[in-house]
Amino acid sequence: MKHYTFDDCLAIVRRLRSPNGCPWDNEQTLESVLKYFQEEVYEALDAADRRDWPGLTEELGDVLWEILFLARIAEQEDHFTMEAVLQILGEKMVRRHPHIFGDARIENSDQVLAQWSEIKKQEKKTATHAGVLTKVPGSLPALLRSYRLSERAASVGFDWENAGQVWAKVEEEKGELAAAMAAGDRAAVEHELGDLIFALVNLGRHLEINAEDAVRRAANRFVARFEAVEATYAGRGEKMADKTIAELEAEWQAAKKRVG
Structure with missing residues (x-):
């Protein structure tokens, strides 16, 4: 069995998006891929929350694929390449960890965070001025x-x-x-x-x-408890819709004890 590397996957997406590549892949746009990208990120988050390690392995691959796909679209439109993405990333991580890649002395994680913040401030001084809130994407949940x-x-x-x-x-x-x-x-x-x-x-x-994480996990608990109530009634050959709110609440409390 062939063992695929990052470069192999990059070559695959470039071939699929070539003139003689896959018609469907060549029809995709920045907008369509961003939609898939968002979906894959949420699927990876769900797998991580459930500690589904095989599932997370696959979902992280899907997230990486969408990143490669987006970079390929940008490359074809002469904006940037995947190599440029990696170059910027590598430079940034090395620059922001001088206690690892340089001579800075750090003793604890609080000092790391303070150093990180200071380096980011210095980076912003060389960039075009923007307001404090400008870089928070409006597309975030x-x-x-x-x-x-x-x-x-x-x-x-x-x-x-x-x-x-x-x-x-x-x-x-x-x-x-x-x-x-x-x-x-x-x-x-x-x-x-x-x-x-x-x-x-x-x-x-x-x-x-983080409220996003807290509410997502609360929603996951709701699903688990609701499905437990559904399974209880299904096992009896009964329907939830036929039950009173008092009966449903009693089963809900029982489900909370079973599934958490």
Whole structure:
């Protein structure tokens, strides 16, 4: 069996995207590949959350394939090559780890993070000026984007001092949401719900919890428990739709004990 290397895979994507290559692959665009790329990243995250190591092996390969594909499209349009991507990556990682590849002395991970931040600041001084929040992609999932925006704002001192202060903000936003609901103002409800969720993202950040990860795992728990309830009723030859909410809640609590 042939053992494929990174260069082999790069050669494969270049052949598929050649004039005599695969018609379907040659029809793909930046937009279509970005859609697949996002899907593959989420599938890899799901496999990682489930500690499905064989699945994660395959999904990481799929993510890498989309990266190679995107680089090939860019190469064909004379923007950059995969080699340029790797060159920039290698230079960046070496530059940001002078305690490994240079003479800097570092004693703990806190010093590593401080050094990393300082090097990034120096890099930005040589780049075109941009606002603190500019580099946070608008295409990120909303919870992750909220986390990164808050993280960037905190880097210049725009932040609460501790989790207790953030909790007070959460309580404030809860009150404003309740008032909007009582008034029956749908636009205000949406506004205040967004503010409450944003505050909760910041509470998670102060507790060193990424809200995107927390909610994704909560959703995974919901799926596991729901499927356990479904399986229980299916095993009895019964249907969930025929049960009262009290009966469903009882089975739900039992499922929580079984699957966590």
